[in-house]
Amino acid sequence: MSDLLRRLRARGWRLTAQRRVIAEVLDGEHVHYTADEVHARAVELLPEISRASVYNTLGELVTLGEVIEVNTDGRVRRYDPNAHEAHQHLVCSGCGAIRDVRLTDDPLSALPEGERFGFHVAQVTVTYYGRCPRCVAANSAPGQAGSPVV
Amino acid sequence: MSDLLRRLRARGWRLTAQRRVIAEVLDGEHVHYTADEVHARAVELLPEISRASVYNTLGELVTLGEVIEVNTDGRVRRYDPNAHEAHQHLVCSGCGAIRDVRLTDDPLSALPEGERFGFHVAQVTVTYYGRCPRCVAANSAPGQAGSPVV
DNA sequence: TCTTGACTTGGACTGAGTCCAATATAGGAT
DNA sequence: ATCCTATATTGGACTCAGTCCAAGTCAAGA
Numbered sequence: 001m002s003d004l005l006r007r008l009r010a011r012g013w014r015l016t017a018q019r020r021v022i023a024e025v026l027d028g029e030h031v032h033y034t035a036d037e038v039h040a041r042a043v044e045l046l047p048e049i050s051r052a053s054v055y056n057t058l059g060e061l062v063t064l065g066e067v068i069e070v071n072t073d074g075r076v077r078r079y080d081p082n083a084h085e086a087h088q089h090l091v092c093s094g095c096g097a098i099r100d101v102r103l104t105d106d107p108l109s110a111l112p113e114g115e116r117f118g119f120h121v122a123q124v125t126v127t128y129y130g131r132c133p134r135c136v137a138a139n140s141a142p143g144q145a146g147s148p149v150v
Numbered sequence: 151m152s153d154l155l156r157r158l159r160a161r162g163w164r165l166t167a168q169r170r171v172i173a174e175v176l177d178g179e180h181v182h183y184t185a186d187e188v189h190a191r192a193v194e195l196l197p198e199i200s201r202a203s204v205y206n207t208l209g210e211l212v213t214l215g216e217v218i219e220v221n222t223d224g225r226v227r228r229y230d231p232n233a234h235e236a237h238q239h240l241v242c243s244g245c246g247a248i249r250d251v252r253l254t255d256d257p258l259s260a261l262p263e264g265e266r267f268g269f270h271v272a273q274v275t276v277t278y279y280g281r282c283p284r285c286v287a288a289n290s291a292p293g294q295a296g297s298p299v300v
Numbered sequence: 301t302c303t304t305g306a307c308t309t310g311g312a313c314t315g316a317g318t319c320c321a322a323t324a325t326a327g328g329a330t
Numbered sequence: 331a332t333c334c335t336a337t338a339t340t341g342g343a344c345t346c347a348g349t350c351c352a353a354g355t356c357a358a359g360a
Contacts, residue, residue, distance in 0.1 A: 074221040101265040115251040121280035130271035
């Protein structure tokens with residue numbers, strides 16, 4: 001049983017076939033799937049799993065802090081299983097590829113007290129946009145450099 | 151005629167009634183409207199304006215760099231007319247209020263060369279999340295502290 | 301093995317955003 | 331001032347991600 005499943009178990013989750021399968025999909029490579037991509041991969045392991053269960057489970061994993069919700073294009077939400085290491089994202093504006101990146105400084109320190117307006121600031125997300133080597137080489141229009149790793 | 155309209159004119163834009171009205175809506179306070187909010191306000195000035203025109207025009211303004219597209223909740227896109235001053239955003243996770251903030255350091259400098267993976271990095275967005283004073287006071291659940299300024 | 305509350309399901313629904321063919325018009329040409 | 335046409339607008343249909351719900355299923359504690 002994966003670490004993730006063990007932790008979920010410890011939190012009182014009922015370990016259903018659906019949740020196991022979703023955990024397995026997320027446990028693989030550190031990619032950033034959309035809910036529908038998770039569903040597509042889950043269906044290969046458990047053909048009868050529903051979209052609703054995937055949405056429910058992903059939402060719960062986000063609430064528990066086991067998975068991070070990421071939105072790099074203003075359209076689709078993606079799910080990042082790399083929730084236990086502080087990191088940010090680097091996105092290719094050509095093909096949409098997403099890479100996890102680690103920063104040298106805590107971005108919170110760049111927001112001076114005078115710019116906080118009394119907010120209790122709790123979290124920061126930083127997203128870098130640029131062109132990946134393949135898209136630079138191909139000088140391609142959006143989405144034309146083949147399927148990226150997101 | 152506003153500066154914005156003058157610049158658009160200089161770029162060869164046809165100045166239609168619809169575009170004037172949208173520019174007027176955006177010219178007001180520095181808020182972050184959704185496309186439908188822009189439409190609602192535009193309708194007050196020009197009742198027959200269509201949603202399609204609002205979407206078209208906002209998209210073109212974003213392409214021209216006159217307006218910035220912002221997505222702070224992973225759901226709706228918002229439009230920020232404050233495109234000519236570098237800034238980032240501070241978002242209340244209680245009520246969704248958005249404030250423009252200026253940082254002390256260029257966030258690009260926090261991404262070391264070794265974390266760029268050959269990307270030609272061109273842009274960064276930083277979004278801070280926390281609770282605004284009103285929501286802290288009200289200790290409210292999301293959306294329960296009245297209508298915020300977004 | 302039984303029981304029950306938590307979980308899953310499919311399908312209807314919502315809401316943001318896109319697309320398109322028909323119509324209207326800004327603004328340069330005459 | 332009028333004409334002409336490329337450009338812009340329109341409404342309505344459509345897409346797609348995500349939500350909701352009532353009915354059925356099942357994990358796991360008793």
